[in-house]
Amino acid sequence: MSTWRERWKRWLRPPRTLKTTRVGRTYLVLTVGIGLGALNTGNNLLYLVLGFLLSIIVLSGVLSERVIADLKVRRLLPEGAFAGEPFPLRYELTRVKGRAFAVRLSEADDTLSGWAWVPTVPAGAPVVARADVTAPRRGPLALRELRISTVFPFGLFEKTRAVQLEDELVVWPRRGFTCEPPTADHGLQQGEHGNQRHRDGSGDVQGLRELGDLEDARRVHWKKSAAVGRLLKVEREREDRQQYTLRIEDATPGDALERACEETAALTHRLLSEGNDVGLDAGGRRLRPGAGPGHEKRILSALAMLGFQERSS
Amino acid sequence: MMLAQRRKLRLRLRDLAALSAFSAVALSGSLPLFVIGLFGLAFFSSWLGKRPFSGRTVWSVLVLLAAALVLFGLVFRGALDLVVAAVSFATLVTGHRMLSEPTPGTDQQVLLASLLLMAGAAALSGDVWYALCLLAFGTFACLALGLGVVEGPVERDEELPLSPVLRQVSFGVTIALVGGVAFFVLFPRLSWNVASRPQGAGLLGGTTGMTDRVRLGGGGGIKTSARIVLRAKLEPMPSASRLERYWVGRHFDVFDGREWRGSGTDKAPQPRVLLGEVRDALVQRVELLPAYDSRTLVGLSQPVYFGPATAYTSGAPTPAMLVKSTYEEVRFATEATSYSYVVHSREGFPGEDEPPERLAELARAPEKLDPRVVELANRVVGDETDPRRVATRLERWLRSNLEYSLELEESDDPLPHFLFVRKAGHCEHFATALAVLLRVRGVPSRVVGGFFGGERVGDRYIVRAGDAHAWVEAWVPGAGWQTFDATPDDGRGSQPAQLLASIIDTVERIEELWRSRVVDYSIIDQWEFVRGLIRPPAGSRTDDEPARAARPATKTPTRAIVAAVAAALLFWLGWRRFTRTTRRHPAAGFLGELERRLDALQVRRKGEELEELARRLQREQHRLATAVTAATRRYLEARFDERPLTAKERRSLLEPLS
Numbered sequence: 001m002s003t004w005r006e007r008w009k010r011w012l013r014p015p016r017t018l019k020t021t022r023v024g025r026t027y028l029v030l031t032v033g034i035g036l037g038a039l040n041t042g043n044n045l046l047y048l049v050l051g052f053l054l055s056i057i058v059l060s061g062v063l064s065e066r067v068i069a070d071l072k073v074r075r076l077l078p079e080g081a082f083a084g085e086p087f088p089l090r091y092e093l094t095r096v097k098g099r100a101f102a103v104r105l106s107e108a109d110d111t112l113s114g115w116a117w118v119p120t121v122p123a124g125a126p127v128v129a130r131a132d133v134t135a136p137r138r139g140p141l142a143l144r145e146l147r148i149s150t151v152f153p154f155g156l157f158e159k160t161r162a163v164q165l166e167d168e169l170v171v172w173p174r175r176g177f178t179c180e181p182p183t184a185d186h187g188l189q190q191g192e193h194g195n196q197r198h199r200d201g202s203g204d205v206q207g208l209r210e211l212g213d214l215e216d217a218r219r220v221h222w223k224k225s226a227a228v229g230r231l232l233k234v235e236r237e238r239e240d241r242q243q244y245t246l247r248i249e250d251a252t253p254g255d256a257l258e259r260a261c262e263e264t265a266a267l268t269h270r271l272l273s274e275g276n277d278v279g280l281d282a283g284g285r286r287l288r289p290g291a292g293p294g295h296e297k298r299i300l301s302a303l304a305m306l307g308f309q310e311r312s313s
Numbered sequence: 314m315m316l317a318q319r320r321k322l323r324l325r326l327r328d329l330a331a332l333s334a335f336s337a338v339a340l341s342g343s344l345p346l347f348v349i350g351l352f353g354l355a356f357f358s359s360w361l362g363k364r365p366f367s368g369r370t371v372w373s374v375l376v377l378l379a380a381a382l383v384l385f386g387l388v389f390r391g392a393l394d395l396v397v398a399a400v401s402f403a404t405l406v407t408g409h410r411m412l413s414e415p416t417p418g419t420d421q422q423v424l425l426a427s428l429l430l431m432a433g434a435a436a437l438s439g440d441v442w443y444a445l446c447l448l449a450f451g452t453f454a455c456l457a458l459g460l461g462v463v464e465g466p467v468e469r470d471e472e473l474p475l476s477p478v479l480r481q482v483s484f485g486v487t488i489a490l491v492g493g494v495a496f497f498v499l500f501p502r503l504s505w506n507v508a509s510r511p512q513g514a515g516l517l518g519g520t521t522g523m524t525d526r527v528r529l530g531g532g533g534g535i536k537t538s539a540r541i542v543l544r545a546k547l548e549p550m551p552s553a554s555r556l557e558r559y560w561v562g563r564h565f566d567v568f569d570g571r572e573w574r575g576s577g578t579d580k581a582p583q584p585r586v587l588l589g590e591v592r593d594a595l596v597q598r599v600e601l602l603p604a605y606d607s608r609t610l611v612g613l614s615q616p617v618y619f620g621p622a623t624a625y626t627s628g629a630p631t632p633a634m635l636v637k638s639t640y641e642e643v644r645f646a647t648e649a650t651s652y653s654y655v656v657h658s659r660e661g662f663p664g665e666d667e668p669p670e671r672l673a674e675l676a677r678a679p680e681k682l683d684p685r686v687v688e689l690a691n692r693v694v695g696d697e698t699d700p701r702r703v704a705t706r707l708e709r710w711l712r713s714n715l716e717y718s719l720e721l722e723e724s725d726d727p728l729p730h731f732l733f734v735r736k737a738g739h740c741e742h743f744a745t746a747l748a749v750l751l752r753v754r755g756v757p758s759r760v761v762g763g764f765f766g767g768e769r770v771g772d773r774y775i776v777r778a779g780d781a782h783a784w785v786e787a788w789v790p791g792a793g794w795q796t797f798d799a800t801p802d803d804g805r806g807s808q809p810a811q812l813l814a815s816i817i818d819t820v821e822r823i824e825e826l827w828r829s830r831v832v833d834y835s836i837i838d839q840w841e842f843v844r845g846l847i848r849p850p851a852g853s854r855t856d857d858e859p860a861r862a863a864r865p866a867t868k869t870p871t872r873a874i875v876a877a878v879a880a881a882l883l884f885w886l887g888w889r890r891f892t893r894t895t896r897r898h899p900a901a902g903f904l905g906e907l908e909r910r911l912d913a914l915q916v917r918r919k920g921e922e923l924e925e926l927a928r929r930l931q932r933e934q935h936r937l938a939t940a941v942t943a944a945t946r947r948y949l950e951a952r953f954d955e956r957p958l959t960a961k962e963r964r965s966l967l968e969p970l971s
Contacts, residue, residue, distance in 0.1 A: 037436075044834050046432065047500060048493065050500075051496030
């Protein structure tokens with residue numbers, strides 16, 4: 001929700017902003033020069049050139065307005081995004097009449113770098129454009145405004161229209177570096193870790209799950225994997241599968257918390273990749289140990305929001 | 314179209330834009346030859362895809378520095394004008410950028426440098442081809458820029474339809490050109506055209522029909538030229554479509570055996586020159602066009618009065634002074650592109666008074682004269698002594714015994730060669746032969762250079778370069794100078810091909826329009842234009858003078874209103890065409906009707922989407938819930954699932970909502 005100050009500023013802002021491109025600046029200097037030459041000398045051919053140059057400027061304004069005026073945009077958010085890493089932000093553009101050219105889409109929030117480019121948007125058929133955007137920090141990110149710009153038709157001016165489009169994106173913490181594996185939860189060990197034959201791959205089948213990045217490929221159930229199109233691992237009773245609960249004791253906002261979040265995110269990924277169950281206990285929120293990509297996203301989202309609920313509540 | 318094809322097309326358009334701008338400068342004839350050669354080389358290399366400066370920044374800087382130094386040196390030595398040097402440097406920069414790495418940034422640099430060339434060309438020249446070059450440059454440059462813009466900051470090798478881009482940019486260029494012309498017409502001129510260079514003789518060049526010497530052995534190619542050199546309005550205006558009369562330009566009275574020249578002495582410049590009595594004279598308002606390319610004034614035989622005269626040189630007309638060269642010609646004191654003046658002529662005018670010693674000089678034959686010429690004169694004339702009859706006999710003999718021909722042979726002694734060997738020649742040969750034969754017989758004579766003929770076009774007579782002619786004037790005591798023409802009738806007027814004549818007429822008309830409507834356009838023309846929209850033209854009071862005079866002087870600006878309405882209509886039609894729906898979905902009509910009915914029933918909230926409305930009505934168990942849900946679902950299917958609506962379905966879906 002925007003504040004009254006933001007709303008006031010938005011109300012005062014002109015509906016379009018115009019920026020001169022580099023070639024546009026040179027063009028303007030030449031136009032002024034030719035205009036002064038025409039006025040000074042009365043050379044009619046210079047007047048003719050000047051008339052053409054001024055018409056081009058007016059025409060640029062009309063055609064660029066036509067491009068950005070009738071565009072409708074919908075923002076398609078990604079499932080998640082890591083801070084400091086580019087993530088795909090997609091925009092769906094539709095146009096009822098006419099065709100738009102050379103459209104550039106970017107977020108009004110200046111902390112988000114990256115933009116999407118669409119060469120042409122035909123009438124009646126939606127076009128999806130992708131921007132590789134980078135968010136600098138973890139946490140909830142309020143996306144309020146979108147900038148639709150174009151340099152069409154001649155690249156002399158960049159006309160921008162701001163569109164109100166409110167969304168919220170949760171930015172996961174950057175995955176930091178970790179070298180110390182944590183201690184597994186006591187008494188929660190499953191399988192036959194102490195058994196000398198725990199690595200022979202025999203034993204009763206407990207279930208099937210997706211093969212992690214660092215896991216042994218010999219455990220792949222090839223028939224099932226071929227059937228579903230993903231690498232599936234056979235879990236047996238004797239597997240070395242441990243549970244971890246990652247803790248962040250101090251949830252006071254600051255550098256220490258950021259570092260802890262980044263380390264925990266990295267650790268979560270590593271442990272889950274090794275086939276372990278990982279839980280989280282941070283900032284008064286507990287997630288029971290679990291596995292799989294969905295569980296990792298839950299942990300990352302909890303880490304992203306750590307320190308922010310308190311601020312907003 | 315894929316990336317490689319798109320890039321090739323863009324570069325071709327860019328190069329063509331640069332070539333158009335270069336042509337505008339090069340056709341002014343001011344650029345040094347080495348600059349023209351270097352640009353030509355750059356253009357063809359770029360066209361073939363060879364770009365030697367690509368990635369060679371140091372070489373690029375050195376080459377441009379060297380070019381700048383050479384040009385500066387030429388300016389310093391006085392060999393090159395500063396403006397020409399600046400334009401030459403811009404030409405070299407354009408060529409250099411064309412041979413560099415082909416990026417969108419380089420394209421823009423090429424086009425901006427080309428724009429400088431167009432501005433330079435405007436300062437260097439003002440002929441009609443400039444308009445063509447500007448048109449070509451504008452079109453190609455805008456298309457190249459448009460393609461570069463759609464390509465985006467990062468070139469991607471993916472399919473991209475270019476025809477919509479080209480279509481829209483082309484339409485935009487047309488609008489821009491129309492806007493440019495409107496600006497040109499309406500923007501108030503605050504100063505006269507003072508900086509432009511003198512214009513040349515136009516796209517077809519000047520002619521050399523009126524020279525200060527007549528040299529035998531020269532070519533007769535001018536007889537086939539269809540260029541219009543002068544236009545004249547006669548008062549009273551004869552009704553004949555062809556005016557078979559002599560237009561006197563210049564007299565030549567000294568012959569050295571090979572060429573004729575005048576022996577006149579110049580008098581002080583004056584605004585008018587009076588040669589004789591002007592009563593009952595034929596008045597001619599003459600315009601000497603740029604193709605005339607001479608300062609000699611011309612008038613129907615015999616001119617008795619010249620002036621007042623006006624000279625036109627790239628801008629406002631200025632009064633011109635006239636110089637009388639005694640016994641020879643009347644000419645303009647200053648050089649200009651074109652002139653206009655008034656001349657009075659009388660057919661029976663005997664010419665200026667000639668003292669006896671001068672007449673004796675004009676009756677003296679050249680010292681080194683072939684004896685066969687003397688023998689011929691005596692044989693033809695016999696014992697006749699009356700100057701008129703002598704001249705008539707010689708004229709008749711030359712006409713009947715020699716042939717007219719434009720195909721000439723070189724000879725050391727051209728007159729005997731013409732009379733006794735070749736026995737064919739053009740008007741200068743016939744005139745020379747007659748004048749010399751007359752002098753052999755002691756009759757004072759001189760050769761006259763001018764034009765013969767004139768064809769009626771509209772309310773004027775035009776004279777072409779091919780009408781250039783030479784004839785003879787012989788002094789007849791008591792009657793003064795009398796005209797005699799030994800040239801056969803078929804060799805007097807111009808002999809252009811019909812097709813060529815009509816093409817040249819068209820070009821001349823365009824050039825005339827260009828000069829009067831563009832190059833010399835001034836605040837007075839603007840005033841006339843605006844006044845013309847409000848009042849009838851000033852010169853339109855002709856037949857119905859009393860009736861017209863009875864009407865009020867200031868009229869309702871009907872023309873202005875009609876013109877404004879027509880312009881607005883044209884603009885609206887263009888805009889409608891420009892902004893029309895390109896691909897309207899068949900289901901859009903159904904949606905429009907559905908929304909209209911829902912609004913009429915007042916069930917839809919402001920800004921509520923159709924799907925939201927259907928859900929809300931379901932929740933509220935509204936009586937229209939089922940109908941709205943069915944219509945919404947069917948619309949979405951028709952719009953996005955490619956299951957088109959039939960007319961019957963459409964009616965049945967909308968019926969419950971009426």
